[in-house]
Amino acid sequence: MSIDSKYFKSIVQDLVYDLERTFPYASVLALETSGERITVQTRQQSAELLDPVRGAVLTAFNGRSFLESATHDLSPEGLNEAAARLKELGKDQGIFYDGPVIDPGPKLDEDFLVKCQNHPEYVSLGDKIKACVAIKDRLHREETRVVQATSQYAYVRNRELFVNRHKNLFQDLRRTQMVAQVIMRDGDQSVNLHTGQALQGGYEQAFIPEEKLSRLIEDCRRLLGARRLDPGYYTCVFSPEFSGIFAHEAFGHGTETDMFLKKRAKGEEYIGKPVASPLVNMFDSPALPGQAASFFFDHEGELAKETRIIEKGILKRGLTDLNSATRLRIPRSANGR
Template sequence: MKLQLSNYLRDSKKEMKSIIEKLKEKYEYASILGTDVKGRSYRATVTGLNLGPSPDEERGFVIRIFDKGIFQEFSFNKLNEAEVLKTIDEELVKNREKYIVEKMTYKSKPLDEPIKESFFSEVKNLPENDNPEAILKDMDSIVKKYIKDYDKIINIILNLFVTEVNKVFISFNRDLEQSYAYTTAYAVAVAKDEKSVKTEFSAISGLAGSEIIESLDNKCKVSCEKAIELLGAEKIIPGDYDIICDPDFTGLIAHEAFGHGAEMDMFVKDRAKGKEYMGKRVGSDILNMRDGAKSYTEVSSYLFDDEGNLGSDTHIIVNGFLENGMADEISSLNLGVKPTGNGKRESYKRKAYTRMTNTFFDEGDSSLEEMMADMDYGFLIEGFTSGMEDPKNWGIQCVASKAREIKDGKLTGKIFSPVYLTGYVPDLLTSISKISKGLKLSGSGYCGKGWKEWVKTSTGGSYIKAKGRLS
């Protein structure tokens, strides 16, 4: 079933256009973004059930003005044309001198080529038709089932987030609207024995509705079995090893190693080493990396970003060379490049930054069996818990859920946890010797800009074989 634009934005669109027409009479450029994001969060544990709003809910408008070399933005939680226009006129004059003193001026305005497009995604279950009581009942039955089946599992936490995104963007020459739903679900299991307590999770996501719950039973079983398995994990001996990374951990490397490093607002501020390496080698010959709302269909796939630029498919690394970055509109004007549709806001109240969408290393032509066959000793790295990178100096730290020991081309059955991968990004990427067929992305998490401004992203790739420093 296909989603439709929310009634709230449909009813607001006429006034949005009227405001833009009035601003057109005074200023060089103006745009307005209307957002109406809604949804539900469901939670089931051994202690009870909970129903709440989606963590991404918001409703409001942000207006951007460019005039005489200066950009200014204004956010409103509701539209009243007279009050909006009065506020903008007063604030523009009041803030102008400050922007000039701080040298926040620009030589050109957005291109604003004429575009009129709409996007309405299809889902099996429309969010408006969901039955919350039935969904919570299904989740509760899953929790009770696996608590009974596994005596070492002391708690199970199931989370389901169903979010419907509605946005309208109007400028002098653009008329864009979109409505799509993304859903994420997590199954967290806590295992305990006489020695330790371990936690493991599995996740599913997609441009979908609550139908994702159909896969939650199996994900819960996987989480329980993996949590119990972790009870027997050992501590790894720190050192440099041959490693194979599963698609989830590969995605974490892509996101941290070159995702943040290729966000071009960091180029403007000279906070990313990638600025010095455009057109230069940063990885092995077989390595290719992409990002974009149109690169893959996952939770961060959309028609247009929060600045009214169409989503794209950006080839960041091509055969080991850093060829392109991701750019929001303001950064593109600073750097003289075309915006890539990566301008995203945490909400209408927040600034737009260059942000990742669907970020991944492209698949190769090897198989997991081939990668393991010629490995004398090393590890298969699975899952992830967290990661961080220093875009200025290209240091990286990625935390894996576990590492499985490989000896003479075969898994020994021994596992180690937790496992930290650290090092210098180009060293890691140039060591990649094989990449498997098949591509898998997960949109289960969020990405922060530093420690704040959280937005939905997805990451992934295939199995990769490399050399890494583990601890």
């Protein structure tokens, strides 16, 4: 039974209704994940299906905390058993109606999908391997000091259904990735470097632009002859892509508001204060079209949208899930995963 079928959706809607006879709030998230990966190296090849994932998480709010029950059995019987376990957990921990009120959001019933021009299911395994071999061979031809070249193709399909009393949302996400890696050696010196791309879509995204492959070899040549960096402080100029990654790792986790609740985040102390140059604006957006990590709604049913974290150097807000947004009484962002 497919999780996007009308029959399955009706079962889940009935399940939420039944759970809310016991709890102030309930929701269900059902997931299906499948995919494949092909790796071609200088001396070996492999092709494999990614481990499939299929199941559901039932969530309920008892007035004090969120409780969960999970199952891999998506039959009506399996879902009812998971619901029964959740009710028992509620009885053990208590049900309270004087706690925070969970907003189920506006009424929405919508299906979203990533468009696919060339379905990977219709491309033969032989053609996929040939494409990877072509990239591997090209890297060897360009530089004789390449001792190992690797080309890897991967495709992942995520199908997700979220249901609460107001929302019935389904999304079909397809992501394709191509990666190239080289190990270059000269005497006793060796370096490795990789490049590639990951985008939403089907097999039409299974390529690496020629300029990226040429840049990979050129950068490897330069690194092979470079001396080691002396420890110390340096002024660095990052690309827009890397600056976002660096900023997230440097302080982004400290702006996740579930850490505000636990008093483990330094970012809480800087809300409304300058943390960067007035020239800096930073956004988090899972709604960017075509990007591998983008989605239409998060695992708590919040529609994807742009969140302005830094504006003109001022830290404006953090990233929320349903629990932290409710308890801190701040607007939700689509970061409930």
